[in-house]
Amino acid sequence: MGVRTHTALVAAGLSLLLPGAGHLYLGERRRAAIMLAVWAALVLSALALVASGRHPELGRTLLAVALLANAAVLAFRLFAIVDAGRGALASRLAAAALSAIVVAAALPHVAAAYVAVRGYGVLDSVFADEEPSDVLGGNSLFLAFQPRGRPPLDLDPPALRTRRSTAGAAPAPFRGAAKPLADSAKILADEEAALEHPWVTILLLGSDEGPRQAGDRT
Structure with missing residues (x-):
């Protein structure tokens, strides 16, 4: 391996x-200045992208932009490495070493792209416009309850309504504690009417943020 290759x-x-x-090490100051200027612009753009991450409503858009920015930074870094090490292509051993440097530069970007793609997939599935058909038979996680008619408006005082309702009414049978999750499988399998158990299990995803406060809630 010669001095030029080294x-x-x-x-x-x-x-x-x-x-x-x-x-700059090779003495190519003009080329080095251009590279450093482009790199500074990319770093500032990345910082602006991170600052925009405080707006959760832009989650999918920011992830897509982050993927494109990651690809642009990777391409620029690889160009800078290969352009600076072009003198090493004359030797097979030096070319192999240059390839190892290229792989070392690409690995963090590949890992970041993988995380971004997985994150985009999570956002796209959790906050989908329509639920997948294999989740439930319908198009929503919420059971479609039949609307009930409103009871007639009673203008009598509360005390009179209470005495009238308990005057000749038989005591309601005790049905035990409510167990929503115990019968949900029967409702989904159409073995039991949904109106008999009008409840919905909801998963809430969100976060809260304020002055001197930042946190996530699930």
Whole structure:
């Protein structure tokens, strides 16, 4: 491995740490200035994207933009590394070392893209416009209850209504404690009418944030 090849590998390694540093090491100041300026613009854009993450209503859009930004940063870093280490392509051993540097630069971006894709999938499934048909037979997690008619308006005083309702009424039979989850399977299997147990189990997902306060609730 010659001196030129060794210098190219050092430049590629410096570009791995900071795009443009390898070109500055090679004495290519103009090229290094362009690389550093582009890198500074990308870093500022990434910081702006992170600051926008405080708006949960933009979750899907921000994840999509983050994927594109991650791909752009990866492409720029790989270009800076290969361009600074182009002198190492003359030797097979040096080319293999340059390939290892390229892989080391790509791994964090691949991991970040994987996390972003999984996060987008979670948002797309949890906050879907319509529930998948294999969850329930209908298009919603909520059972479609038949509307009930409103009782007639009673203008009598509360005491009179209480005495009238208890005057000749038989005591209501004790049915035991309500167990919503025990009969939910029967309702979903159409073995029992939903109107007999008018309850809905709801999963709430959200977060709260305020001055000097930030937290998540599930």
